[in-house]
Amino acid sequence: xxxxxxxxxxxxxxxxxxxxxxxxxxxxxxxxxxxxxxxxxxxxxxxxxxxxxxxxxxxxxxxxxxxxxxxxxxxxxxxxxxxxxxxxxxxxxxxxxxxxxxxxxxxxxxxxxxxxxxxxxxxxxxxxxxxxxxxxxxxxxxxxxxxxxxxxxxxxxxxxxxxxxxxxxxxxxxxxxxxxxxxxxxxxxxxxxxxxxxxxxxxxxxxxxxxxxxxxxxxxxxxxxxxxxxxxxxxxxxxxxxxxxxxxxxxxxxxxxxxxxxxxxxxxxxxxxxxxxxxxxxxxxxxxxxxxxxxxxxxxxxxxxxxxxxxxxxxxxxxxxxxxxxxxxxxxxxxx
Amino acid sequence: xxxxxxxxxxxxxxxxxxxxxxxxxxxxxxxxxxxxxxxxxxxxxxxxxxxxxxxxxxxxxxxxxxxxxxxxxxxxxxxxxxxxxxxxxxxxxxxxxxxxxxxxxxxxxxxxxxxxxxxxxxxxxxxxxxxxxxxxxxxxxxxxxxxxxxxxxxxxxxxxxxxxxxxxxxxxxxxxxxxxxxxxxxxxxxxxxxxxxxxxxxxxxxxxxxxxxxxxxxxxxxxxxxxxxxxxxxxxxxxxxxxxxxxxxxxxxxxxxxxxxxxxxxxxxxxxxxxxxxxxxxxxxxxxxxxxxxxxxxxxxxxxxxxxxx
Numbered sequence: 001x002x003x004x005x006x007x008x009x010x011x012x013x014x015x016x017x018x019x020x021x022x023x024x025x026x027x028x029x030x031x032x033x034x035x036x037x038x039x040x041x042x043x044x045x046x047x048x049x050x051x052x053x054x055x056x057x058x059x060x061x062x063x064x065x066x067x068x069x070x071x072x073x074x075x076x077x078x079x080x081x082x083x084x085x086x087x088x089x090x091x092x093x094x095x096x097x098x099x100x101x102x103x104x105x106x107x108x109x110x111x112x113x114x115x116x117x118x119x120x121x122x123x124x125x126x127x128x129x130x131x132x133x134x135x136x137x138x139x140x141x142x143x144x145x146x147x148x149x150x151x152x153x154x155x156x157x158x159x160x161x162x163x164x165x166x167x168x169x170x171x172x173x174x175x176x177x178x179x180x181x182x183x184x185x186x187x188x189x190x191x192x193x194x195x196x197x198x199x200x201x202x203x204x205x206x207x208x209x210x211x212x213x214x215x216x217x218x219x220x221x222x223x224x225x226x227x228x229x230x231x232x233x234x235x236x237x238x239x240x241x242x243x244x245x246x247x248x249x250x251x252x253x254x255x256x257x258x259x260x261x262x263x264x265x266x267x268x269x270x271x272x273x274x275x276x277x278x279x280x281x282x283x284x285x286x287x288x289x290x291x292x293x294x295x296x297x298x299x300x301x302x303x304x305x306x307x308x309x310x311x312x313x314x315x316x317x318x319x320x321x322x323x324x325x326x327x328x329x330x331x332x333x334x335x336x
Numbered sequence: 337x338x339x340x341x342x343x344x345x346x347x348x349x350x351x352x353x354x355x356x357x358x359x360x361x362x363x364x365x366x367x368x369x370x371x372x373x374x375x376x377x378x379x380x381x382x383x384x385x386x387x388x389x390x391x392x393x394x395x396x397x398x399x400x401x402x403x404x405x406x407x408x409x410x411x412x413x414x415x416x417x418x419x420x421x422x423x424x425x426x427x428x429x430x431x432x433x434x435x436x437x438x439x440x441x442x443x444x445x446x447x448x449x450x451x452x453x454x455x456x457x458x459x460x461x462x463x464x465x466x467x468x469x470x471x472x473x474x475x476x477x478x479x480x481x482x483x484x485x486x487x488x489x490x491x492x493x494x495x496x497x498x499x500x501x502x503x504x505x506x507x508x509x510x511x512x513x514x515x516x517x518x519x520x521x522x523x524x525x526x527x528x529x530x531x532x533x534x535x536x537x538x539x540x541x542x543x544x545x546x547x548x549x550x551x552x553x554x555x556x557x558x559x560x561x562x563x564x565x566x567x568x569x570x571x572x573x574x575x576x577x578x579x580x581x582x583x584x585x586x587x588x589x590x591x592x593x594x595x596x597x598x599x600x601x602x603x604x605x606x607x608x609x610x611x612x613x614x615x616x617x618x619x620x621x622x623x624x625x626x627x628x629x630x631x632x633x634x635x636x637x638x639x640x641x642x643x644x645x646x
Contacts, residue, residue, distance in 0.1 A: 047446070047559045049455045081446075081559065168602070174609065201601040204613030208563040210359070211594070213554045214352055218598045221348040232558070235456045239555045242458055259458050259556075 038068075038280055039075045041095035042104040043088050046206065047080050050232035052253040053177075053270075054080060057106045059254070060272035064280070067273075074280070082107070083207075089113035096121040101283055104128065108176050114140060125288045127279060130177055132292050139288035141279060143272075145295040147177040147230075147252060148184025149327050150268025150302050152334045154228060154250040155188020156323045157265060159196055160316045161248055162226045168219025169200040170212055170229035170237045178230040180336040181252050181268070185228055187334055188323065199224070209236040216240035220247055228252070235259060248310075257307035264307045266320070270295055271303055298328040343475065345599055350479045352595030353588060354487060355553065359384070359545040359562075360587040361490040363569035365497045366541025368578055372501065373534035374514040374636040375423055378434025379415070380542045381566025382441020387412040387543025388550040389445040392557035393452060395459050405486075405547055412543015415441065416536035424531045427640035438566070446559040456558055461551040462486055486544075486552040493541075497580040510534050514634035517641040527641045542566065568620065575624055577632045586623070593619050 042061060044054040058078065065074045077095065082088035088110055095103045096117060103121075105114050105128040114128045115135045122139060129143035158167055167189060171178045182200065189196050199222070201215040213236030216227055220240065228250035229237050235256075241247040242260040249260060251267030275293045282288070295301025304324060306312060326332035363380050370377045377383075390411035395404030415437065422433045462484040471481040480491075501507040509530050512520040517527045545566075550557045568590070576582030597612040605612070 047450075049450065050558070051456045055455075199602045199604055200609075201598055202609035202613065204610065205563060207560055209554050209556075209558055209561055210356070210549055210563070210565065211598075214356055214595065215598050215601075217355075218348065218352060218595070218602050221351070222344070222599075222602050235458075235556055235558060236554045239458050243463070243555065259456065 037071070037073050037075045038102070038283065039077075039100040040102045040104070040276075040280070041077045041079075041100040042106055043079045043082050043091045043095070043110065045081070045083050045088070045107040045109065046232045048078065050254075051235055051256055051259065052230075052232040054106065054232070056254050056270040057104070057272055060270075060276055063273050064276045067277075068280075085109050085113060089117065092126075093117050093120075096124045096126075101125060102127065102279060123288070125279060125283050127289070129293075134290055134292060138290045141289045141291060141293060143275060143293040143295070145177055145270050145302065146297075146334075146336065147181035147268065147302075148187070148334045148336045149297045150252060150304055151181040151184025151186075152188035152191075152327065152332070153297075153304050153320050153323045154252070154266060154268060155185040155190075156192055157188075157312075157316050157320050158185070158226045158228065158248070158250055159189040159192035160313075160319060161265065162196060162224075164223050164225045165193070165195070166197045166199075166223045167226045167228075168216065168222075168224035169198065170215045170219070170227065170234060171200065171202050172206045172231035172233065173202055173204060177253075181230050182228075183336065184334045185250075191323075192319075203233065205233065206231045207233055209233045212236040213240050217244075220244050226250070238264070255305045257305070257309060261307070261309040263310065265310050265312060266304050266306045269303045269305045271301055274299070274301060297324055345603070347475055347478050349592065349595050349599050351482075352598065353592040354479060354483060354491075356591035356594055357584075357587040358487050358490045358553065359548045359565060360569050360572055360590065361493060361584065362541045362545035362548055363566055364572040364576065364583045364587060365493055365580055366538035366545070367570055367573045368497070368538075368576070368580065368583060369501075369510065369534045369541075370538035371573055371637055372514045372578055372634055373510045373531045374517060374634055374639060374641070375419075375531055375535050376430045376434060376570075376638050377419055377423075377437070377535060377538060378431055378567075378570060379419055379437025379441060380434075380538075380545075380569055381562050381564060382438035382445075383412050383415040383419075383539050383542035384546035384549070384562045384566045385441045385445040385560070386415055386546070388546030388561055389449055389557050390543070391547035392459060392550040393448070395461070395551060396453070396457065399460075401460075401462055401551055404551055405544070408543045408547035408551070409540050410543075412540045412546070413536055415543070416539025417532075419539060420532045420535045423640070424528050424535065427642065430638050430640075442560060449557060449559055453557070456556055458556045459551070461555040484552045486548045490548065491584075494580045494584045501580070511634070513641070514636055517636050517639075521641070521643060531641075542569075545569070571620060571624060574633075575620070578634065579632070589623065590616050590620055 046054045048058040068074045079091040102125045118126045118140050127141040134140045134142045203211045212233040216237035217240045226248045238259045241249045249264045255267045257264040387408040391404040391408030394407035422428045423430045467481040471477040513527045513530045572586040575586040594616040597615050
């Protein structure tokens with residue numbers, strides 16, 4: 001009697017939990033209309049509202065969808081919060097077996113899964129990043145973002161704007177574009193004034209907002225008046241800058257100006273739209289993959305979004321534009 | 337590295353530590369009430385998420401942090417009622433129903449966030465209030481008396497919880513149903529009612545813990561904002577031997593090591609950041625292994641009470 005009741009209760013609790021968690025991710029459904037839309041699915045490690053990595057890809061896909069003419073031209077499904085690789089692998093395989101034309105694994109941790117799944121679906125285009133490895137497969141694209149480039153530009157501005165000559169950087173772990181962005185940023189700062197004190201903290205987590213906030217507060221307490229950082233948890237750092245009131249912020253991945261309209265100077269924005277459009281066009285022409293994409297300043301994959309709410313001194317803007325031109329023309333090389 | 341001994345750094349480390357300890361204090365002391373009455377609630381993290389979201393959302397739409405705080409407590413209370421129905425009335429296995437409650441809280445808060453807010457937004461939460469006179473004491477003033485209201489309340493909760501548990505009839509009842517529910521029952525104490533009260537009180541405090549994140553520490557909400565903080569809070573209850581003062585010690589130890597590692601990175605210590613980041617967790621495990629006082633564990637912990645069964 002007791003066990004029976006326990007079983008019922010547990011079933012209800014687990015079922016409720018499952019319904020609620022799955023309600024957040026979209027359930028892949030059967031698409032199809034008169035003109036047979038192109039079907040695109042994407043699997044992302046964090047939430048589409050993360051103001052960072054996942055959101056940059058999701059907004060680009062939505063923009064392409066709108067440009068192509070909405071749901072009837074391009075079907076878009078996504079699975080988010082796939083921090084766990086086995087879950088992501090299952091989702092990637094599900095989408096492929098449901099006949100999606102293009103399946104994107106938006107996370108450098110998904111490489112092994114793509115390598116394993118792609119050969120089973122030779123007619124499906126797979127894309128993944130950030131990485132450069134296509135595994136020599138004709139239906140796999142790999143994409144990266146030269147995050148160091150925008151990092152450099154942000155760094156130049158940061159060095160010119162700091163009054164205390166002390167800049168703080170908060171990051172998750174020393175890998176991927178979090179690292180290359182910060183490396184580029186350091187080079188940008190050093191190019192203006194190598195004596196500026198640049199200190200970095202890593203929290204060890206992409207998602208621990210509370211610790212990221214405290215890391216930013218630590219920088220501020222130690223005298224930093226300009227902060228930057230990478231990962232979806234930096235929203236906490238921006239909040240800390242906002243609370244301090246006189247600390248500037250430089251963003252990356254997505255435009256973060258809305259989080260602190262007076263204090264965000266600029267954000268390096270990843271713009272995947274051009275790449276997505278190319279992948280779709282290629283797919284329609286019968287080319288399924290095999291090459292690498294790299295978002296750069298010179299191919300407009302990376303953009304510096306200046307925040308209109310912050311009045312940037314003209315000389316600083318000029319220095320930033322000069323750095324952008326230099327990187328585009330190749331006269332400035334930034335080491336990733 | 338000599339810099340580590342300057343007063344700015346030491347004050348900085350301790351100020352961060354006091355701030356970081358806040359959500360743990362609320363959640364752990366709340367959990368201590370539930371466990372003292374014999375109910376392990378592993379859903380603390382999920383309750384914090386729902387409370388944190390409710391507080392954030394109400395503050396966002398009304399612009400009033402106090403209403404937000406109230407909403408967080410009500411949300412926590414409702415989650416506590418759910419846990420009580422499952423674990424006390426229906427007598428489900430506590431560990432598993434707690435995990436279910438956690439998953440529910442995680443999914444529910446994410447769903448509401450996505451539907452009602454959509455994207456990360458910041459709010460004006462509780463800001464630091466310097467207490468007159470005390471706030472002017474050198475060093476100590478900055479560390480203890482220039483914090484937000486929620487930080488003060490968390491530390492005041494420690495003696496209050498101690499008083500309730502050790503010095504009142506209510507505390508005695510809570511302990512008795514956690515130690516020997518059959519005896520308590522025979523003396524006319526309603527085991528179920530006391531457990532409902534304790535679990536709901538604990539969950540209300542967990543809701544406050546979530547609000548201390550979203551309304552004071554980070555001033556925003558993001559999916560899975562707590563990132564597992566509620567589970568550390570449960571561990572701190574064992575660490576503190578079910579006593580508020582022990583929990584205070586554990587929370588401060590954990591948060592001090594955490595802020596110490598942040599400062600060591602800022603000061604450019606030549607140690608890999610990965611190792612520094614691990615420090616608080618290693619310390620927690622070591623301390624749990626050596627310092628935990630099993631003898632104080634409530635005897636009926638994790639055991640549903642059924643009349644006439646014992």
